[in-house]
Amino acid sequence: MNVLIKNATLVNADTSERADLLTRDGIIERIAPNIELPDDSSVEIINAAGHYVIPGGVDVHTHLNIDVGIAQSCDDFYSGTVSAACGGTTTIVDHMGFGPAGCSLHHQLERYHEFARDKAVIDYSFHGTIQHIDDSILEEMESMVLEEGISSFKLYLTYGYKLDDSEVLAALERLNQLNALTCVHPENDGAIRFLKEKILSQGSNAPIYHALSRPPECEAEAVGRMINLATLAGDAPIYIVHLSNGIGLEYIRQAHQRGQAVFAETCPQYLSLDINKYNSSSNEGGASDHPYDEGLKYIMSPPLRDNYHQNQLWQGVMDGTISTVATDHCAFTMAQKHAGRDGFQYCPNGIPGVENRVPLLFSEGVMKDRISINHYVELVSTRPAQLFGLYPRKGLIAEGADADLVIIDPEREVTLSQRLMHGRSDYCPYEGMRLQGYPVITISRGEIIVRDGHFTGTPGHGEFIYRKPLDEGFRYWSK
Numbered sequence: 001m002n003v004l005i006k007n008a009t010l011v012n013a014d015t016s017e018r019a020d021l022l023t024r025d026g027i028i029e030r031i032a033p034n035i036e037l038p039d040d041s042s043v044e045i046i047n048a049a050g051h052y053v054i055p056g057g058v059d060v061h062t063h064l065n066i067d068v069g070i071a072q073s074c075d076d077f078y079s080g081t082v083s084a085a086c087g088g089t090t091t092i093v094d095h096m097g098f099g100p101a102g103c104s105l106h107h108q109l110e111r112y113h114e115f116a117r118d119k120a121v122i123d124y125s126f127h128g129t130i131q132h133i134d135d136s137i138l139e140e141m142e143s144m145v146l147e148e149g150i151s152s153f154k155l156y157l158t159y160g161y162k163l164d165d166s167e168v169l170a171a172l173e174r175l176n177q178l179n180a181l182t183c184v185h186p187e188n189d190g191a192i193r194f195l196k197e198k199i200l201s202q203g204s205n206a207p208i209y210h211a212l213s214r215p216p217e218c219e220a221e222a223v224g225r226m227i228n229l230a231t232l233a234g235d236a237p238i239y240i241v242h243l244s245n246g247i248g249l250e251y252i253r254q255a256h257q258r259g260q261a262v263f264a265e266t267c268p269q270y271l272s273l274d275i276n277k278y279n280s281s282s283n284e285g286g287a288s289d290h291p292y293d294e295g296l297k298y299i300m301s302p303p304l305r306d307n308y309h310q311n312q313l314w315q316g317v318m319d320g321t322i323s324t325v326a327t328d329h330c331a332f333t334m335a336q337k338h339a340g341r342d343g344f345q346y347c348p349n350g351i352p353g354v355e356n357r358v359p360l361l362f363s364e365g366v367m368k369d370r371i372s373i374n375h376y377v378e379l380v381s382t383r384p385a386q387l388f389g390l391y392p393r394k395g396l397i398a399e400g401a402d403a404d405l406v407i408i409d410p411e412r413e414v415t416l417s418q419r420l421m422h423g424r425s426d427y428c429p430y431e432g433m434r435l436q437g438y439p440v441i442t443i444s445r446g447e448i449i450v451r452d453g454h455f456t457g458t459p460g461h462g463e464f465i466y467r468k469p470l471d472e473g474f475r476y477w478s479k
């Protein structure tokens, strides 16, 4: 089926245009004023008057199928991508989870191809995950980038597979040679271990202590360290995932003033939820019989911060210091989260959110006049596509690009609720939040896969996308 969208406002990161748009065989074939209905019964006409049409959302931070050691996340590549599609996302780049200790990058990749094949309903790719460094890992990075289409890699400075500084330098240097982007989860592992032991030894194990054991300084220190290590590695471009605090943001701003290619991502949870959630007992959205349950819903790393940091992050979004908004979707059910009733240290880290990003940023960003509609498109679609080698196939409305399109009705009011969500988690972190504007149609490579909140797509429609290495233009910072 092909689609003719009439009377639309087509929005890109740099332009907005009133025009019609015709798709053919999954591609945008034509954009022009007043396109006549082709002599062809396989075209569905959509009247998009009063609506925005944006390039499909690109979420470059999800964790589907991930095993975090104490639990397996509840969304796989079917449920997770259905949820993404229903929220206006048409491409994800998932962070591959850990294989057995010592496993190769190619082994991880094979597992993830198996997880996603025949299940994904939207297009996808994966970031490599560096679990350890040795000669063979450094060697196989080349074929991952040049043959497998994996042009970004993630490293962790905390958790079980953390790298030390010499390993980080080795990874940065090699990935820089290969024009691959290094993504980093920055938290100071030693500081967290020290604070956690101290807090637990005092008998404090409620959800709020998860946040207090990982204060903003732990994250900011690791952001600053990564910026310096990237310089030492010959000005390697880096991508900071899930930035949650204003101190680290300031370090990034300073790096930009020196022209350093440091790209920062934040997430809707850090822009719209705060640390009070850990003390909350409001129990919105479900009956509960334990005082920790409401707080356990928000156990993630880094944790939610106070309003100071939230305001700083919005400032960073508005002034361009923050390049992208992704979700870090890592969903668990409440039954899984209940492990934290015995102490926050037992609660699996992560929250659902892949369905909420595109509508939430539209409502909180565009409708509240914090960002323009074009800047919004840049944050949720164009810039992530550019940084991760998907552009101009993704992240752009133009003739020849993939027909991945989302139609947003700015008049539609939605109160977020678990009842409306399509993933497998049984809670919504944004329960009760009122949004102004919502996606009403999602189109993936020319197929209408969501209409008015109803999923109409098929498993296996999603294709693996070979990603290109980092574009030369992103080797140095410019807005």
Ligand code: URP
Residues within 6 Å of the ligand: 063, 185, 299, 300, 301, 302, 328, 330, 349, 350, 351
């Ligand atoms: O708590 C989180 N964010 N879980 C997912 C893994 C990660 O750190 O990104």
Ligand code: ZN
Residues within 6 Å of the ligand: 185, 241, 242, 301, 302
């Ligand atoms: Zn992380």
Ligand code: ZN
Residues within 6 Å of the ligand: 061, 062, 063, 095, 328, 330
């Ligand atoms: Zn993550």
